[in-house]
Amino acid sequence: MGSKPPFIEDPYPSGSQVIREAFRRRWIPPNxxxxxxxxxxxxxYNSTLKLWWKYCRITNFSPFEYDISxxxxxxxxxLDSTGNSFGSFKSHRAALSLITSTELGANSELKRFMKGVYRTRPPKPKYDSTWNTQDVLHFLxxxxxxxxxxxxxKLVTLLALATGHRINIRIPDFIKT
Structure with missing residues (x-):
């Protein structure tokens, strides 16, 4: 590929500066x-962009260019070097889409890769435990x-159960059975 792009020799600026530069390069008013x-x-996005900047420095590639490979x-x-979850990879994809001016989510190879990440590291459940409302009502x-x-x-528990959306509350020890 030849010599490194001159801006890649500079230390990583910041996420907002990288995003601004990406917009400026596309003749879009960054502010x-x-x-x-x-x-x-x-x-x-800063964490992704910082990793991308470092990766581009090592591979001699412009961080503002789009190349699917x-x-x-x-x-x-x-994926190989971290324990990042599927949600993190969605964030990585969004950050890279922002600075490369390409809708990465529409790329068929990237879709396949993301599906593989989803199967390798599926999203974790939102809650690690739940409780049966019938048991709580019976106890109360x-x-x-x-x-x-x-x-x-008891009042707080009944109010929480009566709302349309549940809140995550700690059940006091004396209510647990």
Missing amino acids: VMIRPLSENTIKQ QTLSFLQHI QNSSETHLKFLSC
């Missing part, structure tokens, strides 16, 4: 285009406790 990205999204090689490197109905702390916990 307006970066505004829809939240600070947390930029922080999340380079992209897949990079993602395979992450048959309890003769009258002290204020128990009645307060």
Whole structure:
């Protein structure tokens, strides 16, 4: 490939600077285009972009160019060297799509790769444990406790069960059976 692109010799700037440079290279006003990205999204993409920058430096490749083989090689490197979950790979794909100006999610090879990652590292369940509401209701109905702390916990539990969306609450030890 010849000599390294001059910007790759520079130390990694930051996620927002890389995104701005990517927009600038496509003649898109970066200040307006970066505004829809939240600070947390930029922080999340920063880890991917930093790894991508380092990978491009090693492979002598421009981080702003699109090449599916380079992209897949990079993602395979992450798969081999980390314990990243499928959700992390979706984030990696989104970050790279942003700076390469290519909808990576539409690429058939990348779709196949992502399916492989999904099967290799499936998403983990949102909760590691759940509780049966019938057991809780039965316990509360048959309890003769009258002290204020128990009645307060009973009220909070019933309110949580009555809402349309459940909240993740810690069940007090004295309610557990």
